[in-house]
Amino acid sequence: MSSTFGKNIKLTIFGESHGPAIGGVIEGLPMGMLIDEKKIDDGLKKRSPRGKQYVTKRIEEDKVIFLSGVVESDDCTIDSPDANRCKRVLKTNGAPLAFIIKNTHKNSNDYDSLSGMPRPGTADFPLMYKALYAGIDMDEVRRGGGHNSGRLTAPLVVAAAICEAALKEHEIEIFAELIRLGGEEDKEKWQQLLKDVKTSGDSVGGVVRCLIKNPPLGMGKPMMDTLEGLLSHMMFSIPGMKAISFGEGIEVADMLGSDANDSLHITDNGIISFLSNKQGGILGGRSSGQDIFFDCYFKPTPSIGKTQKTINLGNMKNEDITIKGRHDVAYVLRVPEVVRAASIFVITDLLMEE
Numbered sequence: 001m002s003s004t005f006g007k008n009i010k011l012t013i014f015g016e017s018h019g020p021a022i023g024g025v026i027e028g029l030p031m032g033m034l035i036d037e038k039k040i041d042d043g044l045k046k047r048s049p050r051g052k053q054y055v056t057k058r059i060e061e062d063k064v065i066f067l068s069g070v071v072e073s074d075d076c077t078i079d080s081p082d083a084n085r086c087k088r089v090l091k092t093n094g095a096p097l098a099f100i101i102k103n104t105h106k107n108s109n110d111y112d113s114l115s116g117m118p119r120p121g122t123a124d125f126p127l128m129y130k131a132l133y134a135g136i137d138m139d140e141v142r143r144g145g146g147h148n149s150g151r152l153t154a155p156l157v158v159a160a161a162i163c164e165a166a167l168k169e170h171e172i173e174i175f176a177e178l179i180r181l182g183g184e185e186d187k188e189k190w191q192q193l194l195k196d197v198k199t200s201g202d203s204v205g206g207v208v209r210c211l212i213k214n215p216p217l218g219m220g221k222p223m224m225d226t227l228e229g230l231l232s233h234m235m236f237s238i239p240g241m242k243a244i245s246f247g248e249g250i251e252v253a254d255m256l257g258s259d260a261n262d263s264l265h266i267t268d269n270g271i272i273s274f275l276s277n278k279q280g281g282i283l284g285g286r287s288s289g290q291d292i293f294f295d296c297y298f299k300p301t302p303s304i305g306k307t308q309k310t311i312n313l314g315n316m317k318n319e320d321i322t323i324k325g326r327h328d329v330a331y332v333l334r335v336p337e338v339v340r341a342a343s344i345f346v347i348t349d350l351l352m353e354e
Contacts, residue, residue, distance in 0.1 A: 010027040021101060022151060022152055023101060024159055030094070035162055036164075040064055047338055060104060066097070069095045075087050118310055150238075150240065167351070174340050178332060180207040194329055204300050206333075208336050215289070215347065216287065217289035230350070243297040296335075304323065
């Protein structure tokens with residue numbers, strides 16, 4: 001089972017939600033890259049449920065512990081002849097960079113009442129089925145979602161914060177925001193929507209839009225390694241992702257070619273531009289030089305308070321299941337930073353190839 005992505009810069013994510021720690025290994029980083037620890041902390045805070053309503057009450061410290069690949073160095077770039085103004089910073093040393101984040105606020109007892117019963121809508125059923133026939137405790141491997149948990153997106157956020165320095169050199173900026181929640185686009189109605197859904201014991205999903213500004217022209221390849229394909233591959237590594245659309249997405253299927261095409265234009269001073277961006281900044285699998293944008297669709301949190309139907313793999317009987325524990329009414333509230341991180345890693349990997 002592989003949890004590795006990337007060609008020029010490779011990221012491997014390891015650990016389980018209720019294990020002692022989660023973490024990652026990044027290979028291919030150049031020597032001397034500055035590691036912005038504040039940027040790492042900021043990214044993890046945006047992904048964290050801390051300070052957010054209608055999300056899990058599991059609050060982790062999310063302190064990153066570097067195991068290899070980094071070295072302390074003096075940063076004397078401050079415009080001053082005073083050597084005492086130098087500060088100690090972390091830089092990559094060219095070796096694989098490994099880090100962990102300890103799990104300190106897990107509560108595995110929440111799963112004791114679910115013995116043998118897969119939670120509907122989760123990865124439990126295929127995971128428990130495989131564990132059963134591999135002779136492994138099927139309840140143990142799925143606690144907290146195991147390796148399939150959204151908790152495993154934290155190492156991705158860390159890796160992206162480290163790689164983002166490469167994007168700054170090319171003036172590339174990446175943004176992500178929640179644009180639809182539970183089918184509602186009016187953000188002023190979201191608070192009441194969440195309150196009503198929580199009261200009913202249910203959950204909602206949503207849509208996250210990602211915008212990549214100033215991408216280089218020609219990133220990506222035709223056929224197997226298209227830019228859409230690489231971005232989609234990474235996005236579908238985020239738990240709960242069910243669909244993705246670039247530009248006008250599925251709407252282009254109902255357009256005429258004259259409406260769907262992005263016409264080109266050249267100004268008097270020789271600058272080439274497009275008159276629209278219905279293709280989302282990608283043509284023939286490569287970036288067109290326009291801003292790239294796409295929407296990611298996330299399903300509702302499957303662990304809900306309502307009674308649901310399932311089976312007991314221990315006695316092969318039908319069962320009613322009521323899930324307890326600390327679950328999000330809308331985990332998608334925390335997803336934009338993860339989508340942004342996934343995009344950063346893909347674009348950085350392609351930049352290294354270029």
